[in-house]
Structures are given as structure tokens and as C-alpha cells.
Amino acid sequence: MDNAIILAGGQGKRMKADMPKPLFRILGEPMLEWVIGACEKAGISDICVVKGYKAEMIDEYLDGRYETVLQAERLGTGHAVMQAVSFLKKNSGSDTLVLCGDAPFIDSQTINDALARHRADGNSVTVITAELEEPAGYGRIIRSANGISSIVEEKDATAEQKKIKEINSGAYWFRTDDLIDSLNSLTTDNAQGEYYLTDTIYILLGKGKKAGAFISQNPDVVLGVNDRKGLLRLNKTARENIIEKHLENGVEFTCTDGITIGRDVIIGEGTQILSGTVLSGKTVIGEGCVIGPDCIIENSTVGNDTKLNYVQCYDSKIENNVKIGPFVQIRPGSHIKSGAKIGDFVEIKNSVIGEETAVAHLTYVGDSDVGGCVNFGCGVVTVNYDGEKKSRCTIEDNAFIGCNTNLIAPVTVGKGAYTAAGSTITKDVPADALAIERGDTRTVEGYAARKLRNRKKK
Amino acid sequence: MDNAIILAGGQGKRMKADMPKPLFRILGEPMLEWVIGACEKAGISDICVVKGYKAEMIDEYLDGRYETVLQAERLGTGHAVMQAVSFLKKNSGSDTLVLCGDAPFIDSQTINDALARHRADGNSVTVITAELEEPAGYGRIIRSANGISSIVEEKDATAEQKKIKEINSGAYWFRTDDLIDSLNSLTTDNAQGEYYLTDTIYILLGKGKKAGAFISQNPDVVLGVNDRKGLLRLNKTARENIIEKHLENGVEFTCTDGITIGRDVIIGEGTQILSGTVLSGKTVIGEGCVIGPDCIIENSTVGNDTKLNYVQCYDSKIENNVKIGPFVQIRPGSHIKSGAKIGDFVEIKNSVIGEETAVAHLTYVGDSDVGGCVNFGCGVVTVNYDGEKKSRCTIEDNAFIGCNTNLIAPVTVGKGAYTAAGSTITKDVPADALAIERGDTRTVEGYAARKLRNRKKK
């Protein structure tokens, strides 16, 4: 089966953090995840990750999703791949992709197109390359009549070679058995005393095999990162590329400042994304929505024609024609049905809000099942926690919950029932009933004057 | 009377939305509105809009403000203007401006200066042009001894003509009767089989009339839009131009990220606008204010020396020396008087807040008339809705509303009166009185231990 080895042993000293370099994040996800994602999208599910620096963090991150091998010493890219020989042997007879865990912009189309070329040309190794207007610093590809003859590093390049614009991205397709074979012949006979993966090319050429190169149409495949500044730059590239994709899909942006959209987010035509909005994870936004300014939507689904203004929403579902905000938090497990209106300073948690229901202001609805056309007054609290356990409130269709009502869960407010403002409701309210809890009201005339006299006495 | 025809029939397929192109928005307003606004500011109030694609949306948007005619088939710019012949005939003897509805940055000064030149030179037609450093793609203006001799499209231009930097903006002044006359002579005798408006120039020149060109000092007049990316670019241009105008007027910006200011907004000298702030509609901000970060102010008036921090304010008035925020919403119909202080998590709706009144936190004041020097405790709710109708609360000068008080409207709290914390007030409170509604308080000693025992039994 076609398979991939991802080199993830690097440290990234200049990042100043005790973390393997491939775990640094682009748009909130580790670069390693971007590389894995490209493999998965290309249909490659047999992956071996070579870990090295802080190897346990790679294991913790992968959590068993993929095989890992340890490169205990750091003796070069060839040495890294050598640690995966038993993985390669299991895949004998197939082709192996080798990728850098810290070059996050490799994409599935490049992977698949390169493989097609690799096979069509009968290559033992195919280098994935890109053409750059400014190739300085990268290894240049030296083409031969029959493929490529070598990769020349910047420092070894002649003036003429430095003009070559085709450069090595650090990603390769190998015929698996040829890779195993050539790894056996690698030596440390060079200035750095390391095993270079690129030396396999010469070994294979020496045996009369073919080495080729595939030019990716996506020049970002070559981008890697050495320090925090570079990481910021890659984040910028990723942000801009993703926004551009959504522009092409008919999404409206009028000011992209502060907008970050995860690579898997889907947005419908005609939806406006306003400044300061962060969409991440498996979020899907429908058509004709206005999202923002300053919304944070994570792993959530939003229907059509919904308006969110300064809303944070996590792991929840919001249907069509809903209006929420400003200053609202929708916490995980919530489902806001069509036509609902949620106003300012409201938190919804692990609750269903029925169709056309209004939760206008300063209210907490937690662990509750709320029907349709319910009206919440201001300051309502579903008291879902008694210090020991959490319980649910049920509020049926057309109920009217008075301002500053406490609903002590578990409790049900029946269909069309009312609760009076300021009441604490501990027992179920029958349908169409009014529940009222209130003390006597006294009026103390002249209180202010007395208060003033007392103050003066003091 | 001088008059204008605005061509608004285009579709904008690459925008990916079922909408006439001139309805796409720049800073929240349709491009068509920008073009209409420039006419109005130039004193031209007799306007005919030529609609085509999704014509009903143009009508719905204009809502009868201006005459429209339908271009049922899309047979070129000349054909579009031909639909307005009866409009032109009503205006016989005057001059007619023809504008593109999707070139939003035409400005009133260009319009008026071009007309002055048009008349001074005795032209039948005057093309509004601009000089661009990079003219590629635009029609080039070929000057003659006496005016202009033609407009050469990019694809027809010789190498020499391509060097010409004066280009056609697509806007024209015509002597109205000459325009009517030349429209009759237009043919579709060309590669595209369309009626070109530019052909009127040759028709008029052929009749011995004069054609001239007026170079606008504002090169942005030529900017149009074909896709969402272009729309984003035009929004950026508009944002930057408007911010620059305010900088020149003495407004302070330290970071313009996320700032969008509508073209009609007025801001006083010495006011600071902080990042993430969006000002729109007929908003007027005084001098010496600090607005932002992250304020949204729409159709509102703000006095001098007022500070707003994370405030959203719609269709309201805020006076001088007011301090609001963070996290506050002022909803339509509110009037916040001088010296008031409004703290976090407060919503004011359709209410008057008197001078020096304090609404510190977590409070909703809706449909209320609040006097001066009133103090609201935390968690106060004006209960303005009983499930059937809305009513108003009146809170007179110097009143003190205790925390978590519910004021059940209609109700009046008299001058200097107090309400006790946690009270629900259903009847008027006389001046200087204290209203208190409270149940008995019981203390259950050892409750926690009993609770613990119960838990263990389970």
C-alpha cells in the first residue's frame, strides 16, 4: 500500500519553546497535522512519523492514530528515514512518500500528481519541486536528459547554478524497495558527518535507476519555518490563501483584519464574514449569513440567513434565521432552532432553544430543554447545579418566564405557563398556570430623610 | 434640468450571488448608492436608473426614490442608455451625465468640474478620464487638436497607443439633445453585436460636433469591480481614503486595524478612534472623545469628551462627558445625558438616562425615563413587557434602585426614593420613601453536614 514517512524529529531551537518543531501551530493546528491532513486527503492512510526531540510530545499529540519510530540521535534526514525501515519493509512493493513535518503547505493534489508522474516515468525516486522567483537558499534541481542528475545546495552552487529557479521542496516519492535498498548504502562521509536522504538519489542513479522531479503548481509547498517570525509569516500565508478561496466561492469580506478561518471550514455563498472573526475546526456556515464582527465559532454548524454579532459558539448547532448578540456565549451541546432570538449578555449551555423563542438579555440557560415561542424575561437563571449534581429544566412551548426568575432544576414549566418576576420556582408549574413567589412589600415613608438625619448624627 | 442616467443592469456573475452588481456593498452601502450620493452632492436630483439583471431588486432598493427603466435584453451600454430616451426627452435642452452604477468612487467635484469644462468648451460630449501610471486594460483617450478623436480599447491599441496614460472612466457628460440624436444612429455593426455608448462620440464628431475629455484629479473614479476580490479591494480603498480624510481633520488613530468609517460620518478634532471600531450611517462624534476599541456606532450622535469602550450604539444620542463600557449595548431611541456612567453588561433600550446617573453593571433599562443622579444597583431589571404589552418605568432624580430590583412597569419611583435589594416593585414608590419586598430569612444550622450525610446514604 502507498505510504508516507513524516520527519518530525526537529527541535526548532530558535522558536524558544521545549517542543518539537512540527507541533508549532498554523491557524491553531500543529504543522504536523497539516502534513498528515494532506496525506489523508490524498488517500494515504498508512503513515509512519519519525519522532526525535521531545518524542513523547509527538506520541501524546498523535495519541496512537499513527505509527511512530524514534530517531534517538540526530544524524540527518537519511538517518531519520532509516529508523522506519521495518515500516518500509511491511510496505514492500509499493511507493513511499517522504515529507517534512514542518513544511505544512504540502497538498493532496501535489502528492497525487507527483505520484502519477513518478509511476508514469518509471522513477525510483521523484523529487517534489517548485519554481521560485527568488530561489536563494534552497537546493537547486539539476535536470538531465532523462530526469534529474543532482540537487545542489546553495553553498555548493556555481554562479550559473544559482540562477536555476527549480528547487527541492524536501518531499519525495520513492519506490519503496529502492528506498530500503539505498538506505543501506548511505554513509556519513561528508562535512557534517550526517546521513543525507538526498544521497539516495546518487546511489539509485549509480545503480542505473531513474530519478525525476515533479514541479508543484503550489510554490508554498517549500515553505518551512525556523523561528517565531517565520511561523507568523506562514500563518499569514495560510490566512490569506484560505480567505482567497472563500472569496472565489462567493463569500463577502469587506475588511479581513483579525479574520482567521480554519482550513476545513465551509461557508455558503453570499455570507458576510466581518472583521475579528475566528472560525475553526469542523465549522459549517450556511448561505446569506452575517458572521461578525468578532465572532468565535468552533466546531459548530450555522444554518442560512443567521446573524451573529460578537458571539462565541462552541460545539453547537444554530439553525436558520437566528439572530444572536451582541456579547453572547453558546457553550457546547447547544442547539438553537430556527427563528430564535438571543440578545445581549446571554449564556446558553448544553440546551435546546426552540423555534422563535426569545432570550433577550442577561440570562443563563444551562442544561435545559426549551420549547418554541418561549419568552425569557431579563435576568432569568436556570439553577442547574445544587453543589452536588447537575439537573435539567424543561420549559414548554409558549411559556413566559418572568424577569429575574430562578428555575431550580429539575423543574418543568408547562405549556403556556407564566412565572412572575422575581420568583424562585422549585416545583413544576402546570400548563397555563402562573407561579408566583413573593414576599410582602412594605413602603417606609420618609426613609430618605431619616437616612440623611442618621448620617448627620454620625 | 441637468440630469443623470446610471447604468445598473449588470449581473456580476463572478460575484456568485443572485444580485445586480451595483447592489454589492462598499462599507455597507450598495455601490449604486455611492453613485447616487455623488450625483446628489453635485446637485443633480433628476436621476434615471437603468435596471436589467434582477431588476426587481433595484426597484426594491430604490423604493421609488428615483425613476427606473428596464433594459430587458443586454445589448451594450448604448442600448442601456436607449431605454432612457423618454427620460432624456423630458430633459431636452439640458446636459446629461451618464455613470456606471458599479464604479462607486465618482465624486461630486469631478462631476461639477467636468460639467464646467463641458460647457466652457462647447462640447457635445465630454468623457471623464483619469491618468493612471498603469493604464493597461482600460480604453485609452486619443487627444486631437480640438478635443478628443477616439477611445481605443486595450485589444485594439497599437504599442504606441498603449503608452497613453489617460484612460476612459466610463462616465460622460452629454448635451442631452445631442445624446438623443446620436442614440438613434447607433448600430450593432461590430464584433460583439452590441450598441456601444462610445460610438456616440464618433457619430457626434461626424456631425461636426465637439468631443472633449476632462481629467479627474481623483484616479479612483475609474475603479470598478468584477469579483469578490475586487470588491474587497475597493472596500480597502474606501476605508483608507476615509481614514486619511479624518487624519487630516485632526482625528487620532494609533492602529487602524478593523476600523471602518462610513462616508457620511463626522468626527471632531482630537477624538481618538481605536482599533476594531465601526462607525456608520449618519453618525456624528464630537471632539476629545475616545471611541473604541471595538465600538459599533450606527446613526447616532455622540457629544464631546465621551469615552466608549466595547460599546454598540444604534440610533441613539449620547451627550458630553459620558463614560460607557466595556460590553454595553445602547439600543434605538436612547438618550444618555451628560455625565452619565454606564458600566459593564448593561443594555439601555428606548430610554432616557439623566445627567450624572450611574448604571454600573448587569442591568437592563428598557422603555424608561430616568432622571438625574439616579444610582442603579447591579442586576436591576425594568420589567417592561408582561407578555402582552410594553409599558414604561419612570425613575425620578436622585432615586436609588437596590441590586436585583425588578421594577414592574408601569411604575414610578419618586424623587430620592430607595428600593431595597432583591425587591420586586409593582406599585409606585413615593418620593423619599423606601420600598422593600422581602420574605423571611431562615438559617438552617448544620445544613452542609446534613447534605453530606444524605449524599453518603445514597
Next chain:
Amino acid sequence: MDNAIILAGGQGKRMKADMPKPLFRILGEPMLEWVIGACEKAGISDICVVKGYKAEMIDEYLDGRYETVLQAERLGTGHAVMQAVSFLKKNSGSDTLVLCGDAPFIDSQTINDALARHRADGNSVTVITAELEEPAGYGRIIRSANGISSIVEEKDATAEQKKIKEINSGAYWFRTDDLIDSLNSLTTDNAQGEYYLTDTIYILLGKGKKAGAFISQNPDVVLGVNDRKGLLRLNKTARENIIEKHLENGVEFTCTDGITIGRDVIIGEGTQILSGTVLSGKTVIGEGCVIGPDCIIENSTVGNDTKLNYVQCYDSKIENNVKIGPFVQIRPGSHIKSGAKIGDFVEIKNSVIGEETAVAHLTYVGDSDVGGCVNFGCGVVTVNYDGEKKSRCTIEDNAFIGCNTNLIAPVTVGKGAYTAAGSTITKDVPADALAIERGDTRTVEGYAARKLRNRKKK
């Protein structure tokens, strides 16, 4: 003692504000403060500020921190320094630094290195210079065998001299006595009729003294400002330079839009600063934190591994592993201890929140001392103000405060005690007790139907 004169008399007419130019702000602090700060950091604490336009505003700003002298008429830079002669005489025998109050990016290393060169070379005057790729507009430095021979203004420069890239920053070290001496010889015998400080160089050279130049490694030392646009540009420069410094220190930024960090802020390695965040004053952030989006932190200390999301925090301390937000304000004098969790729509003011305490939502804790592992229900209010005076609440370890509880200060809730939802607590609650204040609850069956009937009658 080494000392400095800062020229702060300028008006800045094009800024359009009645304020001395050096009081305009970069990242929230007057440019004058940046210049003073550089002196202080360089160990120079003897400073004389020359004020002129709106001199009283300089005095008000400095509030007696440093000596000021008035330049009543504006007769040039030499004239400005002449006003400080008695300051200089007190410092006879030392060296004097002369700085522009509106060139904010002078830095302590440049000051000290220039002084070292000044002394090592035995100079009477040493001009602080910079080398610019685009020197147009600045005075060029003419080097001599032995130091410098003159400074040529742009308008007087020959074509050859205009190619010189070393330019005058407007900052100088003088041997104090030589400065006093040369000021006496200054004349207004020039086109502008002003006393030029640069003329002291020729006077000193004429007396056989040495004049030299020190090239700062920081080309931003030359940057000044003439209008609001320039001020915005300098703010941008300052923002970017500071962010770059933190990137080098291992701080993570993925999108810098709307981020402004004050020059004295300290941030630990591995901390992420998200978009829209403003850190100012003497703020210190620990390691491994996530700060933002949209946090405003002023003069506060934040520990390690703390997460703040849409939080505003002023003059407070937040410890380790605290999670706050979204939409929270921490007002001055607060101390949030390790492991605390503060949820949405909460205000904390002048209070201590103990370890592991949870304040989940819609709550105000003001003037309170809260122990560890306390649980606040939703809608709790510490009623710290009775209209006359503020009092404190004490809430001891493990207490459980029910939803919508009012705690009327002064009051103590003992260890492990409970308050029931909706209660107003006016007396101390013993440890482990439950305090409950509640009226009778009545249920009015069929209320909704009756209400409906009434409505129909009307």
C-alpha cells in the same frame, strides 16, 4: 552629573489640536515620555524640559517630576537651549545631552554608546547620526579628517552632498561648559532670523575644539512627526518593533491585527498573544498563557498557563492556571488566585478571589474577600454600596452562593455555608449553615386563559 535637555516647545499645527507636539502619544504614551524614558534607562536622571507652546500642559503632564524652563518666544533650537543656561551652570564640568521631545525612538544604548564615543574622542560636541537609504530631507553630515566639519541642510546641499547617507538625528552630546560658552556666541544672523543649535558646532570648531558624530545602529532615532498621518506611521513602527522583540523572545503571534503592546510590557516564552489584544503600562505576563483575542490588560500581572478571552483587566493580579472569559472585566485592586475560573459577564472589583473558586456567569463581586473553592451561582451580587458608603463581603472557603443571591455588605458567609437561590442575605451566615430568604409560592391555575379572556374583553 550627566544631564539632558529635552526640547518640548513645539506646537505641531498640522496635528490640529491645542497641545504641545511632544505630548502626542505613541502607543498611548506621550512622545516626551518615550524620550524621558530613554534618558532614565540610560541612567540620566537630571533632566530639564524646555517648554513653549501651551507650556502649562507640559507642566501638568510632568507634575513636578523634572525641572522645566519656558521658551516664551520661538526663536530656534539654539534659543530653546539658551533658556536652560542656569540648569547647565549647575551641571558645570559634566556632559549634556540635547534631545528633541518629538523624536520618540531615541534609545538608551544609543545615548550611552554616543557618550562613550564623545568622551573617548575628546569631543566638545558629538552629533548622534544615522545612515539612511533615503536621506532626502534631512541634514547631511560632512565628515572631516578629525571628526565632522559641518551639517548641510537639504536645501543648501550640493548634488554630491545629497548623496551622503549619514544624517543628523537632532540629538547631541555636548561638553556642558563648551555648550554654555558657545550659546553666548550664537546669533540670529541668518535667513530665518533664528538661533540655530547647529551653529554651536562651528563656534566650537572655530575655537579649535573637536566635533564628532556617532552613528546609531537604530535608524528610527531620526523619526519625528509633523501631522496625524506621521503619528499613525510612528505608532505602526513602534507596534511592529515591539512585536518583533517579543517574537525573538519566543512569544507566539498568529495574527497581529489590532495588537498593541506597550514598550515596558514583559511576556514569557510560549505565551500566545491573539489578535485585538492591547497590553499596556507595567504589565507582566507569564509563560504558556493564551491572552486574547481582544484582551485589554493594563498595569497588571498575570501568572503562567493562564487563559484570558475577551477580558479587560486593570491594575490587578491574576495568578497561574486561571481561566477567564469571555466578556469579563477585572477592575483595579483585584487578585485572582491560582486555579480560579471566571466565566462570562462577570465583573470583579477590588476583591480577592481564592484558589479554585468558580464565578461562572453574570455575577458582580465587588469589595469582597472570597476564599478558596467557593462556588458562585449565576446572577450573584455583592451589594457593596448602600447609597452612602461602601462595605466589604467576606465569603469563606468552600461556601456555595446560590443563584441571584444578594449579599448585603458588610456580611460574612462562613466556611462551607450555603445560600439559597434568590435570597437576600443581610446577616452573617454561620459555617456550614444554609441561609434562605423566600416568600410563599402560589400557583394560579388557568392564569393564561384568564389573561387571554381579559385581553379579549378589552
